[in-house]
Amino acid sequence: MGKKSKNEPKSGQLAAPVVLGIDLGGTKILASAVDRQGRIIGSAKRKTRSERGVDATIERILKTAYDAVDDANLDMDQISAVGIGAPGVADYDAGVVEFAPNLSNWVNVPLGPTLKKALGIPVFVENDVNAGTYGEYTVGAARGYQSVLGVFPGTGIGGGIILGGKLWRGARNAAAEIGHFVVMIDGPVCGCGRRGCIEAVASRTAIERDILGEIRGGRPSIVTDLVNLDKDRITSGTLAEALAKGDPLVTDVIERAAYHLGVFTAGMVNTLDTECVVYGGGLIEACADVMLPIIREATYRYLIRPVEPEHLPIIEAALGDDAVLLGAAMLASASLPHKQRT
Amino acid sequence: MGKKSKNEPKSGQLAAPVVLGIDLGGTKILASAVDRQGRIIGSAKRKTRSERGVDATIERILKTAYDAVDDANLDMDQISAVGIGAPGVADYDAGVVEFAPNLSNWVNVPLGPTLKKALGIPVFVENDVNAGTYGEYTVGAARGYQSVLGVFPGTGIGGGIILGGKLWRGARNAAAEIGHFVVMIDGPVCGCGRRGCIEAVASRTAIERDILGEIRGGRPSIVTDLVNLDKDRITSGTLAEALAKGDPLVTDVIERAAYHLGVFTAGMVNTLDTECVVYGGGLIEACADVMLPIIREATYRYLIRPVEPEHLPIIEAALGDDAVLLGAAMLASASLPHKQRT
Structure with a gap:
């Protein structure tokens, strides 16, 4: 599926307003100027370095924003709004990041108001993960569906829920935290401290733990040739390489994770009954060929109301690393008063 | 909490239009004439006897409807609409019961159009369980909240979801089938044929199975004095009696079921982030004192975003056996064109 729209011609003369989409990640900041059709017309990136503190991080966000606008041959006063996706609980209406452990523990940071003051334009x-799901819904793989469940397995498992054409944020901006649904009482310990969350069973972290456990138990694996296990993590790329080489251990562990993801997806669809499911995230991007067919089979088998697969497509995300910033940009665009958008 | 509004004065002169709410159950039909405030002003009931066929069952629904209207000292032409809750998949827009195993396997029965033709008024x-949740939301325990998760453990475990003040029916009228969420891979066999569904772990049926298993294994229980286990089921009433008498086996099994329900509820709230959770159904009505505190404790402990209990109340349903018909009546009332309602 690959990334879209990366090579569109840049333009200084735009009929429709341009918004800025920003993906504020734990390790890097991605920013792109995006037109109304979701085409990227200029981009920039920078390391986050959140350990330097909130003010320094916001300064780096601002620099990256200006760089992206410059890359699009525009000035900031030609940008109508900014949308920013942050790794934590965000209060969309207030623009506050309530809690973001991956940003050196941000708590109640008024990111939106601060950026708005600096830039002079609306910031959302x-x-x-909500932004990424919204991106896939508006300009990615799930375009055209009115209800979408997004599942993004990687280091953890994030989720996003679109219902009736709208992002469902929940009563406390805490909806779609699907990674901590317990699917195995007294199961493996999760990063959250509890046991048996789907994240502790089927994330890349869980897969890594299971592979390491088997290797320590004496089972051979090509992973020991690919990675220095004393100091490096088993990345999704390494998993993909081991799969490609037919490593039996890695194949077993990943197939089992995919099966669990499928059974879990069925439970989610039994609950939400969305029109489609979109799967993305680092683990899926690297291992889709092996994982998605197993996820699909298990999902359809565990649905309480059987459907033909064409009536519940389980599709791979299309936007890759641009999903969050594109979704944030599209959300910002949709949140502008109507006359500002047209 | 008990039932509400049962003893309101009947009235032949009504300022606001009256709707008819019907609970079409597998064993009995309940019908009530309901005013705009959700007060019951006349009722009737009758056995369903769905084994006699679709036409005979619809005939019995019509008789019960006329009886309820008569009990309210009204004529059918004073009723503005009918809402009916059916035990299966219902297409609200078409009025079709797509699939109802508990009605001797109804498939694609045009219940709404048939009743509409016979009665001359709109039928919804x-x-x-959706109707019951909507009843608790509009005139029951969950009144005033805008997003509600309803969980109804009994023979199975039904669910209902209100989001943004509206019933979420899903893309195929199949939402909120929460009973078949797998919480225990390779767990106990479920009535659906799969394994480890929450219904196979924590419904009355699962509790009965676990108690019988332990009794057969030699563990003593007062249940053997209360029920002839060779021919009778262990009802929710029997469970309540055994709990009241402090039976250790029944207490153990019910406490374990309640714990599983709580962990499951946390997963649902992590996903949906509703303002409240309402628990009803036969098992809860009988055993709320023991089960609800355990459900609450486990839910709050397993939420990934901790909340103060007052910000996520987990409340007991208030409408009892009237929940479905009241919810159906309120849905019908809300579905009427505005000028017909006022």
């Missing part, structure tokens, strides 16, 4: 702050 | 058909 959304949870990053 | 909804899944019974």
Whole structure:
């Protein structure tokens, strides 16, 4: 599926207003100027370095924003709004990042108001996975569906929910935290401190733990040739490489994770009954060929109301690393008063 | 909490239009004439006897409807609409019961159009648990909240979801089938044929199975004095009696079921982030004192975003056996064109 719109011609003369989409990640900041059709017309990136503190991080966000606008051959006063996806709980209406452990523990940071003051344009702050799901819904793989469940397995498992054409944020901006649904009482310990969350069963972190456990138990794996296990993590790329080489251990562990994801997806669809499911995230991008067919089979088998697969497509995300910033940009665009958008 | 509004004075002269709410159950039909405030002003009931066929069952629904209207000292031409809750998948827009195993396997029965033709007024058909949740939301325990998760453990475990003040029916009228969320891979066999559904772990049926298993294994229980286990089921009433008498086996099994329900509820709230959770159904009505505190404790402990209990009340349903018909009546009332309602 790959990334879209990366090579569109840049333009200094735009009929429709341009918004800025920003993906504020734990390690890097991505920013792009985006037109109304979701085409990227200029981009920039920079390391986050959140350990330097809130003010320094916001300064780096601003620099990256200006760089992206410059890359689009525009000035900031030609940008109508900013949408930013942040890795944590975000209050969309207030623009506050309530809690973001991956940004060196941000708590109640008024990111939206601060950026708005600096830039002089409206700023909208959304949870990053919600933004990514909204991106896939508006300009990605799930375009055209009115209800979408987004599942993004990587280091953790994030989720996003679109219902009736709208992002469902929940009563406390805490909806779609699907990674901590317990699917195995007394199961493996999760990063959250509890046991048996789907994230502790089927994330890349869980897969890594299971592979390391088997290797320590004496089972051979090509992973020991690919990675220095004393100091490096088993990345999604390494998993993909081991799969490509037919490593039996890695294949077993990943197939099992995919099966669990499928059974879990069925439970989610039994609950939400969305028109489609979109799967993305680092683990899926690297291992889709092996994982998605197993996820699909298990999902359809565990649905309580059987459907033909064409009536519940389980599709791979299309926007890759641009999903969050594109979704944030599209949210910002949709949140502008109508006359500002047209 | 008990039932509400049962003893309101009947009235032949009504300022606001009256709707008819019907609970079409597998064993009995309940019908009530309901005013705009959700007060019951006349009722009737009758056995369903769905084994006699679709036409005979619809005939019995019509008789019960006329009886309820008569009990309210009204004529059918004073009724503005009918809402009916059916035990299965219902297409609200078409009024069709797509699939109802508990009605001797109804498939694609045009219940709404048939009743509409016979009665000459609009008829709205909804899944019974959706209707019950809507009843608790509009005139019951969850009144005033804008997003509600309803959980109804009994023979199975039904659910209902209100989001943004509206019933979420899903893309295929199949939402909120929460009973078949797998919480225990390779767990106990479920009535659906799969394994480890929450219904197979924490419904009355699951509790009965676990108690019987332990009794067969030699563990003593007062249940053997209360029920002839060779021919009778262990009802929710029997469970309540055994709890009241402090039976250790029944207490253990019910406490374990309640714990599983709580962990599951946390997963649902992590996903949906509703303002409240309402628990009803036969098992809860009988055993609320033991089960609800455990459900609450486990839910709050397993939420990934901690909340103060007062910000996520987990409340007991208030409408009892009237929940489905009241919810169906309120849905019908809300579905009427505005000028017909006022």
